[in-house]
Amino acid sequence: MPAMEAAVSLSNLSRSPSKFLRTTIHTSSRNASQHLGPLGKSRVLSLSVRHSCIEVKRVNYRPPGTQHNLLNDVSFSLPEKSFGLIFGRSGSGKTTLLQLLAGLSKPTSGSIYVQRYGTDGNANSSPESLSSERVGIVFQFPERYFLADTVLEEVTFGWPRQKADLAMRQRLALNLQYAINSAGLNTIPLDEDPHSLSGGYKRRLALAIQLVQKPDLLLLDEPLAGLVL
């Protein structure tokens, strides 16, 4: 089945009926990347939990103290090891949806959970909540959140400061190498000031900060802005 036809999606939307939001689930990274180029306004999700899906069921979201839903009846399913692409017009609610997936806001109604399935396609366990520790998110302007003085400190921010045992140090070192290489930061000195990087390298750094945590779900808000691949 072509990737675009594997999509599920979705109603949505915000206040204006002319605005729309659509989520497409891709079954391979190749297909996902093929569709990223022309879509200026896009958000990407990537899931690596085995034999499971993230299920978004009939989610509505209304910010506290407001009268209108930003998201209406959004439902989709994102299988393990797949990419989903959320696209829509400016202000249609893409970032809002990512914030819900990241656990930064709670749906007003509806649910977001991880469901494991057996080989027969039936759910074989109770739904699990998607805890925010399992989710990494790269925001639209990631440099606003940089805190450290060097690239290395930024990527390892939050690591244990006490002396870790050898196994933990090896694991952290491998994670660091994986994140730096995967994000294409290996040509940048690790003692460089994050704020002095180009826009594209700031985005790569923001990606490395998330990859080093090995999240089960990775959310990218307009991931290709400022990047020449």
Ligand SMILES: Nc1ncnc2c1ncn2[C@@H]1O[C@H](COP(=O)(O)OP(=O)(O)OP(=O)(O)O)[C@@H](O)[C@H]1O
């Ligand atoms: N806390 C809030 N209270 C009220 N309105 C909000 C709040 N947060 C976001 N909005 C509004 O919700 C709408 C959707 O915003 P959101 O940032 O999710 O859209 P988007 O699709 O990501 O837009 P863009 O593509 O321009 O980045 C916008 O009109 C925004 O002003």
